[in-house]
Amino acid sequence: xTILRTGAQYRNIHPDWLPWQAVYYYLDQRKKAKFxxxxxxxxxxxxxxxxxRLWVADVDAANxxxxxxxxx
Numbered sequence: 018x019t020i021l022r023t024g025a026q027y028r029n030i031h032p033d034w035l036p037w038q039a040v041y042y043y044l045d046q047r048k049k050a051k052f053x054x055x056x057x058x059x060x061x062x063x064x065x066x067x068x069x070r071l072w073v074a075d076v077d078a079a080n081x082x083x084x085x086x087x088x089x
Contacts (some may be wrong), residue, residue: 027037
């Protein structure tokens with residue numbers, strides 16, 4: 018997901034990660050399987066099922082470096 022957020026090239030992936038060819042392969046497989054479209058459909062069903070209110074929340078979504086909520 019870092020690549021999608023930053024627009025980095027596959028060859029510039031951090032050396033601690035998998036080789037760029039492996040990352041490209043797995044992301045390409047997700048694209049061919051239409052993973053994003055299926056995930057979006059499931060999330061839309063969650064919203065519709067709760068009358069336009071999404072009750073599922075990630076408490077770690079706040080950036081801890083900014084003094085966000087920290088739940089042990």
